Amino acid sequence: MSSEELNIKRKMARQNGIVQPLLTDLYQITMAYAYWKSGKVNDVAVFDLFFRTNPFQGEFTIFAGLEECLKFLENFHYSDSDIQYLQQTLPENIEPEFFAYLKDLTCKDIRVSAIEEGSVVFPRVPLLRVEGPLIVAQLLETTLLTLVNFASLMATNAARYRMVAGKNVSLLEFGLRRAQGPDGGLSASKYAYIGGFDGTSNVLAGKMFNIPVRGTHAHSFVTSFSTLDDLHSVIIRHAETQNSCNLLELSIEWRKRVSAVIDISPEEASDGELAALISYALAFPSGFLALVDTYDVKRSGLLNFCAVALALNDCGYRAGGIRIDSGDLAYLSVLARETFESIAEAFKLPWFSKLTIVASNDINEETILSLNEQGHKIDTFGIGTHLVTCQRQPALGCVYKLTEINGQPRIKLSQDVGKVTIPGHKEAYRLFGADGHALIDLLQRSSEPAPEVGQKVLCRHPFQESKRAYVIPSKVEHLYKVYWKDGIIHTMPKPLHEVRQRVQSSLRTLRQDIKRNLNPTPYKVAVSDDLYNFIHDLWLQNAPIGELS
Numbered sequence: 001m002s003s004e005e006l007n008i009k010r011k012m013a014r015q016n017g018i019v020q021p022l023l024t025d026l027y028q029i030t031m032a033y034a035y036w037k038s039g040k041v042n043d044v045a046v047f048d049l050f051f052r053t054n055p056f057q058g059e060f061t062i063f064a065g066l067e068e069c070l071k072f073l074e075n076f077h078y079s080d081s082d083i084q085y086l087q088q089t090l091p092e093n094i095e096p097e098f099f100a101y102l103k104d105l106t107c108k109d110i111r112v113s114a115i116e117e118g119s120v121v122f123p124r125v126p127l128l129r130v131e132g133p134l135i136v137a138q139l140l141e142t143t144l145l146t147l148v149n150f151a152s153l154m155a156t157n158a159a160r161y162r163m164v165a166g167k168n169v170s171l172l173e174f175g176l177r178r179a180q181g182p183d184g185g186l187s188a189s190k191y192a193y194i195g196g197f198d199g200t201s202n203v204l205a206g207k208m209f210n211i212p213v214r215g216t217h218a219h220s221f222v223t224s225f226s227t228l229d230d231l232h233s234v235i236i237r238h239a240e241t242q243n244s245c246n247l248l249e250l251s252i253e254w255r256k257r258v259s260a261v262i263d264i265s266p267e268e269a270s271d272g273e274l275a276a277l278i279s280y281a282l283a284f285p286s287g288f289l290a291l292v293d294t295y296d297v298k299r300s301g302l303l304n305f306c307a308v309a310l311a312l313n314d315c316g317y318r319a320g321g322i323r324i325d326s327g328d329l330a331y332l333s334v335l336a337r338e339t340f341e342s343i344a345e346a347f348k349l350p351w352f353s354k355l356t357i358v359a360s361n362d363i364n365e366e367t368i369l370s371l372n373e374q375g376h377k378i379d380t381f382g383i384g385t386h387l388v389t390c391q392r393q394p395a396l397g398c399v400y401k402l403t404e405i406n407g408q409p410r411i412k413l414s415q416d417v418g419k420v421t422i423p424g425h426k427e428a429y430r431l432f433g434a435d436g437h438a439l440i441d442l443l444q445r446s447s448e449p450a451p452e453v454g455q456k457v458l459c460r461h462p463f464q465e466s467k468r469a470y471v472i473p474s475k476v477e478h479l480y481k482v483y484w485k486d487g488i489i490h491t492m493p494k495p496l497h498e499v500r501q502r503v504q505s506s507l508r509t510l511r512q513d514i515k516r517n518l519n520p521t522p523y524k525v526a527v528s529d530d531l532y533n534f535i536h537d538l539w540l541q542n543a544p545i546g547e548l549s
């Protein structure tokens, strides 16, 4: 692929028309006006975008959405109709000069540093650091949050499914019909792929993001046929000889032979289903994949599928496999595999035992874990609702907090210590242990020297004085790169398939106990001694002293 083609692909992958400056909360614009009126146009701010708790009762999160954030910054501009709308909508007393100011706003003076997309990330470590004019940086809040929150939640969810499924099964995302609207569906397909899914049924996602599209067929295709008379054409040309083959006659013949092998009477099988499968096989003879649970997997679907697959074999084609969408998926997949194996042996067709078994129907992490325990024979999971709606936890709580203004640190206090923000312009480092695993993420003030390999560094819990440890890192990773500066993308985000690989390589750096499903060990996030003292001094300065009476 030429670099120009690649560029076009990359541009398309970021195309999303509804992401624009008005896709925000009204309060960003009203604050912008109030900042503007109070002479804060030249104030310079630092905001951190971070979350406080990992989703899905886990102890890790996958960071995603960065590429879309950069695209948003690139296109940030209020159109004439945006300005008109704001003029009509905001109170009448707004000074017209404010609209002139808005009209010329761009992100040219904003600088965004971020963690690489696809990395494992942890609570309180900023994913994005946004620096620049206060008003512009404030105006970005909601849109950046909406771009990062769902993307990271979805990528994390998908990565969790990949972890429980193991690397030897295929995972297909089937969720568009159940997603939170069209845009939720499209994002879900993209970030499921990043998180480790192999393909999607969503055709637009396939086109826009260059994700493999896959699929089988629905029950309606089967139920639309009632008898063998519903078949109009039954002739297929042999793949090699080009001779005419009658797929109906061959299938009926094979159904008798298969029924003798698996001890199921052909009378019990549905003729409507056989007609449907023949019809689908005529349309897609190579890799024919059939839904077999419309009437009865054991007594009808498997028998009909095997008959058509063997008939296709006579015509020089190899079938692909089956999908099961109801019933006990462990039992039925084992039954299907045993059936394929018996046929492989009876008719000396070894490939038949390897036919693909796809399972779907309300599958989630727990179902996969349970199926693993029971010993299933499923090759591919098709997963929709639970994956794309993130049913187990529908939102990641990323927030966007002011940490510095005009060089002065800012802290947000809270009764809940976990919600106190970590002030100032900071850097984040990941320190690795001798065995190569990530040990701890360390936040420091940007003025401090970076930790060094082999040098002892004191890592402190940000809020609990007694919790601290020395770490001698065997590797130090500075987590931030500048992605946006001087009005252009400063570091090119990686293409989707590389972000997808990054997820897996980043997950490999985590110890198994941090990734396990049940009661995982929390990963440590610490602050330097300097930052610890800085936080607590500022805290004392800002916390009012009460008076008891």
Ligand SMILES: Nc1ncnc2c1ncn2[C@@H]1O[C@H](COP(=O)(O)OP(=O)(O)OP(=O)(O)O)[C@@H](O)[C@H]1O
Binding pocket: 325, 326, 327, 328, 329, 330, 331, 360, 361, 362, 363, 364, 367, 370, 371, 374
């Ligand atoms: N062996 C299994 N172990 C654990 N969960 C399973 C197993 N087989 C299927 N499941 C899950 O159990 C649920 C079964 O769904 P449900 O009760 O709606 O039955 P169904 O098979 O869809 O029935 P119907 O025939 O009415 O469509 C699904 O969420 C499915 O993923």
Ligand SMILES: O=P(O)(O)OC[C@H]1O[C@H](OP(=O)(O)OP(=O)(O)O)[C@H](O)[C@@H]1O
Binding pocket: 174, 175, 177, 178, 219, 325, 360, 361, 362, 363, 382, 383, 384, 385, 386
């Ligand atoms: O179960 P999910 O994880 O959401 O996966 C997608 C579902 O969508 C399809 O059918 P649909 O559910 O629309 O109808 P059906 O199950 O009644 O056949 C498919 O057969 C799956 O069941």
Ligand SMILES: O=C(O)c1cccnc1
Binding pocket: 174, 175, 201, 214, 215, 216, 217, 218, 323, 360, 382, 384
């Ligand atoms: O292709 C499939 O089998 C499919 C696609 C979407 C939803 N359910 C199933």
Ligand SMILES: [Mg+2]
Binding pocket: 361, 362
């Ligand atoms: Mg369903």
